[in-house]
């Protein structure tokens with residue numbers, strides 16, 4: 681049994697017994713870790729409020745057989761609008777759920793950790809609707825999924841694009857039988873920019889009229905990738921539309 685310290689993001693928490701809480705973390709060094717914070721639901725607890733979903737923390741844990749035990753929580757960053765802005769909270773929840781779905785315990789993935797903390801901090805600076813799509817496309821790339829946005833995946837032509845089908849690996853042109861999701865030319869430009877790594881451009885320049893389409897298409901692409909494991913996301917995306 682040993683103590684260790686790591687940077688972490690709180691992915692989700694749930695109650696355990698009378699006063700304790702299970703804290704599921706994405707750590708930089710050890711990947712996903714399930715831990716227990718003892719006495720954390722008592723009012724006197726010194727780190728209860730620091731262990732909220734989306735908090736970026738430095739944490740010390742004591743290794744256990746099944747669950748590691750939280751012994752210290754330091755340097756917390758809570759996204760500033762997490763409690764007040766519902767669409768912000770919805771987006772934060774989507775980020776955390778996607779990461780929770782693609783990770784398994786004990787597999788370190790520093791690139792994923794960096795992607796998540798970067799997206800949470802960006803969301804804290806400004807509630808930009810393009811943060812989730814940018815995050816989603818980078819995540820898919822890290823997972824080895826890079827849809828083709830240049831050529832129709834059915835016939836290879838560069839004719840006008842009318843749809844996208846991740847199962848087939850990319851966009852569908854107007855000459856091929858429609859399949860998957862519809863995609864406008866404006867949305868296509870955004871996805872091309874994202875796949876070329878032009879994230880800053882997408883965050884700053886995407887017209888508000890296209891943002892909703894891009895956000896929901898990106899969500900559908902991740903959903904397809906997760907093979908419907910992200911059961912709550914359709915509810916969340918409906919929530920974001922309001």
Ligand SMILES: [Zn+2]
Nearest residue numbers: 832835853856
């Ligand atoms: Zn085609």
